[in-house]
Amino acid sequence: MASSTGSYNSPCAACKFLRRKCTPGCIFSPYFPPEEPHKFANVHKIFGASNVSKLLNELLPHQREDAVNSLAFEAEARVRDPVYGCVGAISFLQRQVDRLQKELDAANADLIRYAAAATQAPPPPPRHRSAVDYGRGGGGGGGFYNQTPSSFTFPYNYHFPTWNGGGVDGNI
């Protein structure tokens, strides 16, 4: 959340942390409001103020807010889990994707079975000469046989323990 309160009222969180004057052109002040001191503290601990400043300066202004938020997310993940950081969360989500793919495969197989059983329903017995028509009109437009092929692509194949931290919700 970009803030423009910056240096007019109080120094931004970065300049407070670094104990320096927060100038009007401070690169950090739009993105590190004074009410969120932990955000900068984490980012500084993991990346360092100088590296963050260089990175932000290399980006266009409209990209900086997202960059800061993703850096803050990564930094918090690394502070909570110094060994795996965000990679632990990736591993956790990949396992969820694996599990869901298996559930999808099983559900698709069930669907095919049910649909096949429905179209192969036995005809009425001959002595009744029944005109019963089961009225199966084709199963509703072909959707029943729609097997979506897997399109999950995994970036790599680490095997890490389950992510134990919180806040892994993809919301930046």
Next chain:
Amino acid sequence: MNSSRCAACKHLRRRCPSDCIFSPYFPSNNPQRFAFVHKIYGASNVGKILQDLPVNLRSKAADTLCYEASRRIEDPVYGVVRELTNLDEEIQKAHCQLARIRAQIAVIQARDEVDNVNNPNFFPPQND
């Protein structure tokens, strides 16, 4: 001694001591690995992170730091967080697909039940 410097000490242009924190994880044959972490985190921060960990966990930490650094260099705005977002979207899509398939199964089952109830052969004939 120069030839046995690790990638970090070569990059930092310094002597590589025997207890160098970087040398087990940044061998000299892979200079890019240290270059990435140095660019994103800085040598000092990486050293502190590794120093604070038990020795048996440092290799994994170095690997994940390298991975995240390489992703940040490829994508300076989102870094590795983009993968998390993509995975999250895949999970949401999979949940929707699963719900749709289960609804389709429920429709078929419901139709089967209705057909069974409406089938005159389901009940014993009364006028035979």
